[in-house]
Amino acid sequence: MSVLCFDTASRVVLVALVDPSTGAFTGGVSTGRAQGVLELVDSLVGAGEQGSIEAIVVGTGPGGFTGLRVGVATARGLAEALGVPLYGVDSLLVLAAATATARVGERVWGAIDARRGEYFVQPFMADAAGHITTLEPASAIAVEELRGLDGITVGDDHDAVLASLAIAGLQAFETGQAAVEGARAGDPLTVLPDYVRGPDAEPARMDVHIDRLQGADLGALDIIERRCFPHPWSMAMYAEELRRGPDDGVHLAARDRTRDERLVGAALAARIGNS
Structure with missing residues (x-):
């Protein structure tokens, strides 16, 4: 059995298929549009292997408005079609997880280009057991403020980005499984994108x-x-x-x-x- 994890919040589309019993994973990265996430999924999961997916984890932001919307909608549709639970994970944790687990006790910031001269950032810290804690809510800061962050800052260009997705995805999966009964953990309808701020361009209202x-x-x-x-x-x-x-x-x-x-x-x- 495996957990399908993907994230479309940054400039790269990330997809990983993770074995929850071992943490081993296979994955793919694309710098194309978020709509291409299904092509990456198809390249990892053959038609006859869909039954091996026991859960889906999707990055819920913050990040690009369109990319987030497409990614979360795709994840909800796949979860409904396959009849498996869906769990959300912070997209900034997706970027920071591998570095945080390698630098135990240090503050590690995930950073995603928010455009408008800003970055979405959020700090995390891992303990010796590998559990990652969120230290502060996500926020948007000016590009000039990145150098002043206390700790290590990682974006979507580091070598371990797929491993980071696998680590963050498994933590979200395990947390969701351990949720108290009745909390609706895993219900696709409860997984929503976190935009932090509005879209770059507000479309004119249609009639x-x-x-x-x-x-x-x-x-x-x-x-x-x-x-x-x-x-x-x-x-x-x-x-x-x-x-x-x-x-x-x-x-x-x-x-x-x-x-x-x-x-x-x-x-x-x-x-x-x-x-």
Whole structure:
């Protein structure tokens, strides 16, 4: 059995498959977009090996707004699909864990670029048994203040970053398993991203309404599909779905009234079989 751990809060996407009985792990790192986390997962976990995953651990931030949102949503979806518990772990601990366990009793800061000339930082300390304690809440500080931090500062560029993910992931897994009954530990719905601050750009509010998806929407739908997925459906595949009658399929479009009825989303479902 294994624990699937991943984090998308920083500029690198981290994925590790960890054996909780030994701490041994395999993993992968990508500097691409957070949406590529599933490709890394697929490269580590074959279709026939998904049943060996007993839990998922995901970094909950702080970090990049979009990356966090994608990572946590992906983790929740995978946990629901596989029927396994989901646990959250501080993304700053993900970066600091390996250094903290190697420097027992020393203050170790995890640091993630927050943009706007700031970094998200948080201090941790490990004891001789390897348990890591959070010393202060995460905060955003100016880049110039990094040098003034008391202790060791680590980011997402150190050599042991995958080992750090494995250590932090296992601690979150063990803590979640030991939680008192009734605390809903492991419930995917309770794992939420911690942004610390708002997004870099606040999107304009939309006035969305729902109606039927039409053939004329395929061009706009193709653009949305390619933005959201590494392996998008083709326009021909969507056209085939739209040929289903109302008794065999649902084809919904979300349009923004503030942008001349622009298509901003869609939902399709098909009836398979006679039931």
